[in-house]
Amino acid sequence: MAEYLDRSSDIGKLVAMPDDDMIICRCEEITKGEIRKAIHDGMWTMTEIKRYTRAGMGLCQGQTCSRIIKGMIAKELGVLPLSIDDNTARVPVRPVEVRVYGKGIN
Amino acid sequence: MRIKEHPILGTIKKGKKVKYYYNGTEMEGYKGESIAAALHAEGVMVHRYTSKLHKPRGVFCAIGRCTDCVMIVDGKPNIRTCMTLLKEGMYIETQYGISGKEVWQ
Amino acid sequence: MIRYDVIVIGAGPAGLSASIEAAEAGMKVAVFDENTRPGGQLFKQIHKFFGAKEHKAKIRGFRIGEELLAEAEKLQVDVHLNAAVIGIHDFNSIAVVENEQVSFYKAGNLIIATGASENMVPFDGWTLPGVIGAGAAQTMMNLHGVLPGKKVLMVGSGNVGLVVGYQLLQAGVEIAAIIDAAPKIGGYGVHASKVARTGVPFLLSHTILKAEGEEFVTGAAVVEVDSKFQPIKGTEKHFDVDTICMAVGLSPMSQLLRIAGCEMKEMGGLVPACNEYGETSISGIFAAGDVAGIEEASSAMVGGRIAGAASALRDGFIMQGDFEEKYKALKESLNQLRQGMFCKENRGKTDMTATEEGIPLSNSLLEKGYLLEKEIIKFPGVKKKAGVHPIIECTQNIPCNPCQTACKFNCISIGENITALPVVIEDSKCTNCGMCVASCSGQAIFLLNEDSEDGFVSITLPYEFLPYPKKGVKGIALDRSGNRVCEAEIIGLRTAEAFDHTALLTMKVPSEFAMSARFFTL
Amino acid sequence: MSNQCADVVIAGGGVMGNATAYYLRKKGCSVIVLEEEMLGNGGSSRNGGGVRQSGRDNRELPLAIYGIGNIWPHLSEELGVDIEYHQAGNIKFAKDERGVEFYKKVVEQNLKKGLELRMLNQAETREICPLVSDEIIASCYCPSDGHANALMTTLAFYKRARELGARFITGEKVLSVKLHKGRAKGVITSRGNVYEGDKIIITAGYESRAILNSVHIDVPMRRKLIEVIIIEMQPKIFPMMITIPDYDGGGYGHQTDHGSFVFGGHIPLENYLRPEEKEVTQLITTASNCNQLVSYFPYFKDAKVIRSWSGWTDLCQDEVPVIGNIDEVPGLLTACGFTGHGFGISPAVAACLSELAVDKEPSVDISGLSYSRFIM
Incomplete structure (x- = not known):
């Protein structure tokens, strides 16, 4: 079970920051501002951020940005990054051609 | 951009020379090295331009993890050039979004 | 589906060591690695390693990789290269992309040694x-x-x-x-x-x-x-x-462990919760090396051996007693590496002010990267002596002792505790052989001869750059901060197989720069 | 232990619960939504994204028609988030006469209910879906069907409901329904917390069964794992949702706005997973899905799979959901047992639940989906 989170708790207003247009998810080109907005829209878990913004959903599957996003959620919510669950790791951990994958069971 | 002689490694062992094409231009590299290394040796920095913002990208992690260095290789997009070995006659193109041409959808 | 007694994922220092240990116990072992070359990070590490002899200290990383690979091959470990493991599924089965197709394998024991990736x-x-x-x-x-x-x-x-x-x-x-x-x-x-x-x-x-x-x-x-x-x-x-x-840190590449369903914990990145043998919460799945917690390659090798031995014990390839004996030795070796001011417990500590010996740490070293002359003379590796003698500018407690054994003339002593600072023995006779200079993985040993010529001294320093300056060449001596201190003349250049690509450059500088000149440039 | 009240307490923060919360807030009711994991953890985020009428059972077809006619077209605007809804059609392929016969019956049945649906021959099929394999001899096409982004839809309902003041609490696993004088009056969570409401709605997927069991209600359903593969971004290929008939292994998919292609299929082993099996991808299913996709669309052979996921569907005994008031326990409502085709009707179901919760007649006749159908 996940940790108790009352999604109505006050995390303050979304204040624009000078580096909001900096890219965080390199694959899907999702900016810091977009992720911060998602957090203020109520997306408080890594998975919700991923599904809501596509950050971490690109070709590399969040291998670079996950750690950064975790830190961002923690900062906006005022909690420790330790308390934030990671995204589910998914098969395949590297991109694989459909043809190549299919040969596994012929 | 190649190291001729290295104080620890001596002369870097290389496979035989192979010809490949980079955006239509014939180039030379060595068998057994990654496409990314061969291109870097020739000073190629930009591997692709991104889909959304059309920004340049190149080698970043070089271990097959970040997928930033992908290019079109023999007509197929999104090929990780840091993990794909150079072969004779390979056709390597700059990737625009996921296309080989600078056409944005 | 092909079944192995052990499948190791990742042919780096931990993975190769695990496979060697398991194969030595008579297990049928396969190692999978997504790279073209085995060895993991070892093949990029061209510097000499720290540690003691059993940790392969003073050997360059890529040579260690070659040694491990040769050993694994001799033991008939199946090394699958260009073979990316893309998934772990139930009952220790794995999916691998290899030769343009996905193949499935099963293992009695899975040892995951996928290493780390950069933050x-x-x-x-x-x-x-x-x-x-x-x-x-x-x-x-x-x-x-x-x-x-x-x-x-x-x-x-x-x-x-x-x-x-x-x-x-x-x-x-x-x-x-x-x-x-x-x-x-x-x-x-x-x-x-x-x-x-x-x-x-x-x-x-x-x-x-x-x-x-x-x-x-x-x-x-x-x-x-x-x-x-x-x-x-x-x-x-x-x-x-x-x-x-x-270069802002590493995180364990633990996706496969997470996919397998191993219990994870946060420790500067997600690492599996393991017992002392590296076994995860899933019986028969082990983790070794950086994926189990970021450390040096030296500790990864020991961790790999422990996991390999533990999987051999689990499936009855070795007896409990033999395992315990082996484990005790490996654990001791690991403990040695986990000491000193950079060990896990001390990581991130900012209040350390002195060495284990009580000598004040150099703030200049910590803030600017170089020692000050007035600081260095307080350390036991720096003694004023007649004739040629080593000057050891090793001022932090790190687990490393090759200099002690490199000197066959008992000029240098570290003692049992490998993190202790090296001591130059007062009444010893240095023969100017240079072995200590070449064996110091930190390149912190210099040979100083203050008796050479009137007004001049000779300084021998480790040099790993090309081209080598030729004897007779005049250039500039630099101090520890890289600042020019004086003119210098190269009076000797020694290379030897035993030095393993560390050349010993001897330069002549005016005697007042004996304790400041530490590098040479043209 | 905290006691907290609202007009309506909802167990389950999936698309049903979130959307119901949204419609209830629009009606001015106070709402608490309790979710064990994160929002949209279950089937809401683990489905093919189909918004389809064709092929539906007559009892749930009205919900699909109502949603597509009245809710989906303006949902993005309403929620302030692009949920990527496209009324781009649904095409079901036939490789042989068996398929043709099967779909002819579907057409006949759905036409009776006023749904525009037609058979296409090979040439017509290829015209609207040029990448399809030569082996396809005919198809069944419903132009008013479509698809949406299920992840976004689920979270968009949550986001909007939260903005409107619905209270969402995650990490709260509802264990049981609490009664007061024979009426459902609250729920009790595994943390020991009690949440009280005048109406209690259970929209917790398969887990609804255990919660309802606490008041001796049992919906006959079982879980089945589904698995989906995601193919890397492609140029725009075709807009519609595709369906492969179950007798040929089954399959469904569509291209997302992003360009990636989502494809789900089945393997026979899914019916025989060990009971303790977790929600994880099985060894051979991805490979099987890849082969199935290529056999209908050879185009994808060189494209790369970038991830796969699995999720539980809650199969109801008669393959349609249980929706509405549970007469035996006044104040208790449920929507569960969607049998893998709940997403497309979720806004309509939620709209009806919100109406029932305020004792109004639902906009769609859902009497055929009532729990009472299982009572002999």
């Missing part, structure tokens, strides 16, 4: 070509012999940043600076010193602001930060560089 910090322009990971720089230059760039800004002063920085210099790349947001250098002082003495500046409490350029990096802007890591206005600095190299 990144985002900043303005970090997506530009030319911003690369330190590992990428290593791959380019040490595996492919391709220069990552002409002039580099290194971000991060941990061991990775320092070691890769030095390797860049060896490959012929210029380093504009090594910066770190922390106020102190994160890696070993000896690693910092060998970079600093070539003239590379360290900018601590500095962070990267921006990678400049349109199509690729043409420059970098950095700024000083305050104690809360906030940029200080007006302290911006610009560097004309074509490459920005990021």
Whole structure:
């Protein structure tokens, strides 16, 4: 079970920051501002951020940005990054051609 | 951009020379090295331009993890050039979004 | 489905060691690695390792890789290269992409040794070509012999940043600076010193602001930060560089363990919760090396051996008693590596002020990368002696002792505790053989002869750059900070197989610079 | 232990619960939504994204028609988030006469209910879906069907409901329904917390069964794992949702706005997973899905799979959901047992639940989906 989170708790207003247009998810080109907005829209878990913004959903599957996003959620919510669950790791951990994958069971 | 002689490694062992094409231009590299290394040796920095913002990208992690260095290789997009070995006659193109041409959808 | 007694994922130091240990016990072992070459990071590590003899100290990383591979092959371990494991499924079955198809294998025991990957910090322009990971720089230059760039800004002063920085210099790349947001250098002082003495500046409490350029990096802007890591206005600095190299830490590559369903815990990245033998919450799945917690390659090798032995015990290939004996020795070896001021417990500690021996630590070393002359004379490796004698500028407690055994004439002593500082023995006779200089993985040993000529001294220093200066050449002696101190003449250059590519350069400088001149340049 | 009240307490923060919360807030009711994991953890985020009428059972078809006619077209605007709804059609392929016969019956049945649906021959099929394999001899096409982004839809309902003041609490696993004088009056969570409401709605997927069991209600359903593969971004290929008939192994998919292609299929082993099996991808299913996709669309052979996921569907005994008031326990409502085709009707179901919760007649006749159908 996940940790108790009352999604109505006050995390303050979304204040624009000078580096909001900096890219965080390199694959899907999702900016810091977009992720911060998602957090203020109520997306408080890594998975919700991923599904809501596509950050971490690109070709590399969040291998670079996950750690950064975790830190961002923690900062906006005022909690420790330790308390934030990671995204589910998914098969395949590297991109694989459909043809190549299919040969596994012929 | 190649190291001729290295104080620890001596002369870097290389496979035989192979010809490949980079955006239509014939180039030379060595068998057994990654496409990314061969291109870097020739000073190629930009591997692709991104889909959304059309920004340049190149080698970043070089271990097959970040997928930033992908290019079109023999007509197929999104090929990780840091993990794909150079072969004779390979056709390597700059990737625009996921296309080989600078056409944005 | 093909079944092995053990499947090891990752042919790095931990994986190869695990496979050797398991195969020695008579197990049928396969190792899978997504790379073309086995060895993992070892093949990029061209520096000499720390540790004791059993940790393969003073051997260069890539040689250790070759040794491990040869050993694994001799034991008929099936090494599958270009074989990326893409998934772990129920009952220890794995999916592998190999030869243009996905294959499935099953294992009695799975040992996951997938290593680590580099952390990144985002900043303005970090997506530009030319911003690369330190590992990428290593791959380019040490595996492919391709220069990552002409002039580099290194971000991060941990061991990775320092070691890769030095390797860049060896490959012929210029380093504009090594910066770190922390106020102190994160890696070993000896690693910092060998970079600093070539003239590379360290900018601590500095962070990267921006990678400049349109199509690729043409420059970098950095700024000083305050104690809360906030940029200080007006302290911006610009560097004309074509490459920005990021060395800001590592995280375990633990996706496969998570997919397998192993219980994980947060420890600077997600690591599996393991017992003392490296077995995860799922019986028969082990983790070894960086994926189980970031450490050095030396500890990864021992961790791999423990996991290999434990899997052999689990499936009845070795007896409990034999295992316990083996484990005891391996554990001891691991404990040795886990001591000293850089060990896990001390990581991130900022209040250390003295060595285990009670000698004050050098702040200059921690903040600028080099020791001050007045500090160095307090250390037991520095003694004033007649004739030629070693000067050991090793001032931090790190687990390393090759210098002690390198000297066949008992000039150097470390003792049982391998993190103790080396002591130069007062009444010993140095023969000027140079073995200590070449064996010091930190390149911190120099031979000084203050009796050579009137008004002049000779200094022998480790030198790993090309081209080697020829005997008779006149150049400039640099001090520990890379500043020019005086003219110097090369009076000797020694190379030997035993030195393993560390040349011993002897220069003649005026005697007042005996304790300051530590590098040579033309 | 905290006691907290609202007009309506909802167990389950999936698309049903979130959307119901949204419609209830629009009606001015106070709402608490309790979710064990994160929002949209279950089937809401683990489905093919189909918004389809064709092929539906007559009892749930009205919900699909109502949603597509009245809710989906303006949902993005309403929620302030692009949920990527496209009324781009649904095409079901036939490789042989068996398929043709099967779909002819579907057409006949759905036409009776006023749904525009037609058979296409090979040439017509290829015209609207040019990448399809030569082996396809005919198809069944419903132009008014479509698809949406299920992840976004689920979270968009949550986001909007939260903005409107609905209270969402995650990490709260509802264990049982609390009664007061024979009426459902609250729920009790595994943390020991009690949440009270005048109406209690259970929209917790398969887990609804255990919660309802606490008041001796049992919906006959079982879980079945589904698995989906995601193919890397492609140029725009075709807009419609595709369906492969179950007798040929089954399959469904569509291209997302992003360009990636989502494809789900089945393997026979899914019916025989060990009971303790977790929600994880099985060894051979991805490979099987890859082969199935290529056999209908050879185009994808060189494209790369970038991830896969699995999720539980809650199969109801008669393959349609249980929706509405549970007469035996006044104040208790449920929507569960969607049998893998709940997403497309979720806004309509939620709209009806919100109406029932305020004792109004639902906009769609859902009497055929009532729990009472299982009572002999």
